[in-house]
Amino acid sequence: MGHEVRYRVRGGSQLHGTVFVQGAKNAVLPMIGASLMASKGRTVLRNVPIIEDVRRAVELARAVGAKAELHETERTLVIDASSLSSPVLPADIASRFRGSFLFVPALLHRFGEAVIEGVGGCNLGSRNLDFHYNGFKRMGATVTEQVADNGDGIIHIKAGDLRGGTLYCDTPSHTGTENLIMAAALARGTTLIKNAALEPEVLDNIALLQAMGAKISGGGTGFVTVEGVGELTAVEHTVMPDRIDAGVFVMAAAITGGDLNLVGATLEHLGVAADKLEQMGVEFHQQGAVLQVRRDRTLRPINVITDEYPGFATDLQSPIMALSCFAEGPSYIYERIFDGRFKLADELAKMGADIEVDGNRAKVNGPRGLRGAEVEAHDLRCGSALVLAGLAAEGETTITSAYYLDRGHAHTAERLSQLGADIVREVG
Numbered sequence: 001m002g003h004e005v006r007y008r009v010r011g012g013s014q015l016h017g018t019v020f021v022q023g024a025k026n027a028v029l030p031m032i033g034a035s036l037m038a039s040k041g042r043t044v045l046r047n048v049p050i051i052e053d054v055r056r057a058v059e060l061a062r063a064v065g066a067k068a069e070l071h072e073t074e075r076t077l078v079i080d081a082s083s084l085s086s087p088v089l090p091a092d093i094a095s096r097f098r099g100s101f102l103f104v105p106a107l108l109h110r111f112g113e114a115v116i117e118g119v120g121g122c123n124l125g126s127r128n129l130d131f132h133y134n135g136f137k138r139m140g141a142t143v144t145e146q147v148a149d150n151g152d153g154i155i156h157i158k159a160g161d162l163r164g165g166t167l168y169c170d171t172p173s174h175t176g177t178e179n180l181i182m183a184a185a186l187a188r189g190t191t192l193i194k195n196a197a198l199e200p201e202v203l204d205n206i207a208l209l210q211a212m213g214a215k216i217s218g219g220g221t222g223f224v225t226v227e228g229v230g231e232l233t234a235v236e237h238t239v240m241p242d243r244i245d246a247g248v249f250v251m252a253a254a255i256t257g258g259d260l261n262l263v264g265a266t267l268e269h270l271g272v273a274a275d276k277l278e279q280m281g282v283e284f285h286q287q288g289a290v291l292q293v294r295r296d297r298t299l300r301p302i303n304v305i306t307d308e309y310p311g312f313a314t315d316l317q318s319p320i321m322a323l324s325c326f327a328e329g330p331s332y333i334y335e336r337i338f339d340g341r342f343k344l345a346d347e348l349a350k351m352g353a354d355i356e357v358d359g360n361r362a363k364v365n366g367p368r369g370l371r372g373a374e375v376e377a378h379d380l381r382c383g384s385a386l387v388l389a390g391l392a393a394e395g396e397t398t399i400t401s402a403y404y405l406d407r408g409h410a411h412t413a414e415r416l417s418q419l420g421a422d423i424v425r426e427v428g
């Protein structure tokens with residue numbers, strides 16, 4: 001993991017100004033996987049967020065033999081996958097982020113096999129991969145698990161020649177849909193994926209694959225049809241803005257009673273979260289590609305049920321829990337996607353919050369004026385929620401284990417400081 005990362009936040013400043021929404025983490029990761037499917041030429045991805053998950057994905061692309069150059073200032077990633085050399089996703093890199101599993105379709109097509117020594121991602125309770133495995137198997141692959149000397153499971157997927165078929169997700173899995181679409185893109189024949197995810201990032205990845213020559217229809221309908229083609233070509237693509245990053249900045253304005261211009265944010269991408277925030281007292285004004293947001297009235301309590309897109313995104317559940325602490329009355333949160341995403345409640349309690357957790361339901365008893373404390377980011381969105389809490393708390397908040405925050409948000413301290421926040425990032 002390297003050095004410990006901490007953020008120190010002094011609360012009390014209202015945020016004002018203009019902030020640039022970063023490129024989407026959950027769009028760029030499958031795109032890096034997709035770029036490895038092009039056996040000739042160089043893929044150029046623009047508006048790439050400079051986050052730790054992207055750095056890990058670049059390391060992983062290099063580990064399988066691709067040439068990958070991340071030009072941080074230009075936010076541009078150039079990938080040449082013409083000479084891949086290994087089907088193995090090594091544990092030391094792959095187990096540090098979820099997106100590693102999105103390399104599997106490319107390895108299956110390029111080598112006829114993929115060896116997965118580890119899959120990471122935030123620890124949010126059970127995070128199964130059976131929809132991916134079952135889909136690959138229906139396309140003709142075999143999946144076996146072997147236990148390494150250190151006790152870790154190593155997954156071996158073999159697929160001499162993938163063929164299209166009728167596939168499904170029991171629930172519309174985000175990365176599951178992306179992996180099955182990518183596997184089908186170069187498979188023999190036609191594939192139908194039922195109950196496919198509708199997330200904007202899935203559609204952005206479909207747009208990239210189409211530009212590469214894939215024949216995909218039905219994106220955004222729940223039924224995706226993929227007609228396999230012989231090869232995919234390297235292209236240039238601009239990654240969509242990160243709707244979760246946008247949502248966190250909306251809540252930064254809301255929690256401090258400020259007003260912000262979010263460059264690149266699209267209200268529609270926030271789905272039901274936009275309506276819930278409006279009900280809490282946030283005002284939105286979409287002006288072309290800039291979303292104006294402000295909150296100058298009392299925060300009202302809210303009822304949130306997380307769901308797949310366009311429902312309330314689970315990745316915004318932790319941030320809204322922090323915001324709800326300041327609402328005038330009890331808020332109710334029902335987490336339906338992950339069974340272990342409430343570790344934040346104990347951390348907010350250290351700051352004075354009153355949150356009752358019962359299984360996957362939480363009641364946030366607002367309003368509570370929070371005070372600064374030392375708190376731990378147990379996962380990425382726990383980290384962003386604690387930054388939000390710190391912005392509105394009295395005194396100083398120290399957020400430890402903040403590598404998690406850096407997994408998914410770029411230049412957090414710099415962007416918030418420019419808006420008037422008192423926040424620093426420390427390493428060591």
Ligand SMILES: CC(=O)N[C@H]1[C@@H](OP(=O)(O)OP(=O)(O)OC[C@H]2O[C@@H](n3ccc(=O)[nH]c3=O)[C@H](O)[C@@H]2O)O[C@H](CO)[C@@H](O)[C@@H]1O
Nearest residue numbers: 026098099126127128129130131132173174175176337338
């Ligand atoms: C890299 C990436 O894009 N990560 C996002 C992706 O994660 P990820 O793609 O891992 O999330 P999924 O949509 O697959 O998982 C949602 C739920 O379905 C279950 N499930 C999923 C697959 C499967 O084969 N079997 C199964 O049971 C999971 O255990 C979980 O409870 O979508 C999540 C839900 O929007 C987001 O929080 C993550 O930020």
Ligand SMILES: C=C(OP(=O)(O)O)C(=O)O
Nearest residue numbers: 098099121122315380381
């Ligand atoms: C859960 C998340 O990401 P990942 O799937 O990459 O762990 C997240 O972005 O909050």
